[in-house]
Amino acid sequence: MVRISPILVAVAFAAGTASAADAPSPNIGTQPVPPGVFAPPKSSRGATAAAPATGKSGNAAAAASPSAPDKSGNADNLVVRGKRLVDSHDCHACHTPMKMGAGGPEPDMSLALSGHPQKLVMPPPPKLEGPWGWVGSSTNTAFAGPWGISYAVNLTPDPDTGIGKWQEGEFVQAIKTGKHLGVGRPIMPPMPWTAYRNLNDQQLRAIFAYLKSLPPIKNKVPDYAPPK
Numbered sequence: 001m002v003r004i005s006p007i008l009v010a011v012a013f014a015a016g017t018a019s020a021a022d023a024p025s026p027n028i029g030t031q032p033v034p035p036g037v038f039a040p041p042k043s044s045r046g047a048t049a050a051a052p053a054t055g056k057s058g059n060a061a062a063a064a065s066p067s068a069p070d071k072s073g074n075a076d077n078l079v080v081r082g083k084r085l086v087d088s089h090d091c092h093a094c095h096t097p098m099k100m101g102a103g104g105p106e107p108d109m110s111l112a113l114s115g116h117p118q119k120l121v122m123p124p125p126p127k128l129e130g131p132w133g134w135v136g137s138s139t140n141t142a143f144a145g146p147w148g149i150s151y152a153v154n155l156t157p158d159p160d161t162g163i164g165k166w167q168e169g170e171f172v173q174a175i176k177t178g179k180h181l182g183v184g185r186p187i188m189p190p191m192p193w194t195a196y197r198n199l200n201d202q203q204l205r206a207i208f209a210y211l212k213s214l215p216p217i218k219n220k221v222p223d224y225a226p227p228k
Helices: 006-022 060-064 077-088 168-177 201-213
Strands: 098-101 104-107 142-145 148-151
Touching: 077 201, 168 201
Parallel strands: none
Antiparallel strands: 098 104, 142 148
């Protein structure tokens, strides 16, 4: 019987592990998960796990800071993260008016995130019968159902018709509570705030920072109309 030395087994295992670590990672997709879409990992005590130390000072807090430069060298990391969250959570689907393109409805990016067009006055909605529980406009910015008639709001930083006068805390609380400005009337369907409230505060602050960086578009959206 051939007896194998435990030392040789350990050496062979270590060599195989090193080779696997040095091998290039497989390409598992061309669309990486946008940074900030998922919450940072939690420690066993429920606190946010610390980021690795970087730089000569080894300051982990600086590495985790939303305003720290990202890999592209962009100093406004918070705005970059906010844009990716807005895009990945499809805010344009309702808050950017749709127009008809060659392949069907597409967002009119000249009116990006400005809400229901002020010039588009909607007629009374059709009568809803049977399985037709609600209807939407061709721009996908006006909606009617048992809750009444709701309109996608202007998310650009125009001070008079958008969120230009909103404070960061008011925006965060609006999404967390489902109430206008965090204290007002309920936010109506089809706004999926019950899903977006699962975003953490840092992610919501990033979204707000991106929205405030947009060019303001003066567009007064009609007020919500309760059912008659």
